[in-house]
Amino acid sequence: DTAVSQTPKYLVTQMGNDKSIKCEQNLGHDTMYWYKQDSKKFLKIMFSYNNKELIINETVPNRFSPKSPDKAHLNLHINSLELGDSAVYFCASSNVGEQFFGPGTRLTVL
Amino acid sequence: GIQVEQSPPDLILQEGANSTLRCNFSDSVNNxxxxxxxxxxxxxxxxxxxxxxxxxxxxxxxxxATERYSLLYISSSQTTDSGVYFCAGTFGGSQGNLIFGKGTKLSVKP
Known part of the structure; x- marks a missing residue:
């Protein structure tokens, strides 16, 4: 049973395109997150959602928008993709305390 | 801003060796x-x-926590221990925003 799942695992696309990454958790957690891991392996928070409300919004470009249809899902939409958006994107979830991460989505923008 | 510093940045071990990885943080840690x-x-x-x-x-x-550090001990290392080890914490009033260190890259040689 996968606790936090993401689709797709790999995403290759052209500059200027719009894409989405989906995340689902079956842990019953209240809060979900998106993190970005850059080419130097540095991980940084992008967004989090708690009961459908955005509670953290780091300084990411407004081309990135999280959307949560329900407590178990947090999708990441990216408009007008740029070369610098190439990275691995991780979804995570938690209640208060330990966070659990999905397998990551490797996004490559050509 | 809050700093999470890991040391050493790189570590090469022979299989069977022990190691200690360190994580220092600049503020009071919640998680x-x-x-x-x-x-x-x-x-x-x-x-x-x-x-x-x-x-x-x-x-x-x-x-x-009072001295603002954490240690990870690996004993009798195996080749499958290879990879990057990250520490991450939440600080101050923020319960969800995990701040990551830059990681320790461990290579275990057979």
């Missing part, structure tokens, strides 16, 4: 986690350890 990112990119939870000491097989961790 502290250790992760292993394996060569396939998966982030695996090792310990959730805001304070105290925990052990799981050949791995153990200690967090001394």
């Amino acid at each position: 502290l986690q250790w992760f292993h990112q394996n060569p396939w990119g998966q982030l695996i939870n090792l310990f959730y350890i805001p304070s105290g000491t925990k052990q799981n097989g050949r791995l153990s961790a200690t967090t001394v």
Whole structure:
């Protein structure tokens, strides 16, 4: 049973395109997150959602928008993709305390 | 801003050796986690350890919150221990925003 799942695992696309990454958790957690891991392996928070409300919004470009249809899902939409958006994107979830991460989505923008 | 510093940045061990990885942080920690990112990119939870000491097989961790550091011990290392080890914490009034260190890259040679 996968606790936090993401689709797709790999995403290759052209500059200027719009894409989405989906995340689902079956842990019953209240809060979900998106993190970005850059080419130097540095991980940084992008967004989090708690009961459908955005509670953290780091300084990411407004081309990135999280959307949560329900407590178990947090999708990441990216408009007008740029070369610098190439990275691995991780979804995570938690209640208060330990966070659990999905397998990551490797996004490559050509 | 809050700093999470890990040392050493790189570590090469012979199989069977022991090692200690260190994580220093610049503010009072709420939650502290250790992760292993394996060569396939998966982030695996090792310990959730805001304070105290925990052990799981050949791995153990200690967090001394009052002195703002955490240690991860790996005993009798195996080649499968190779990868990048991250510590990450939440600080101050923020319960969800995990701030990551830059990681320790461990290579275990047979």
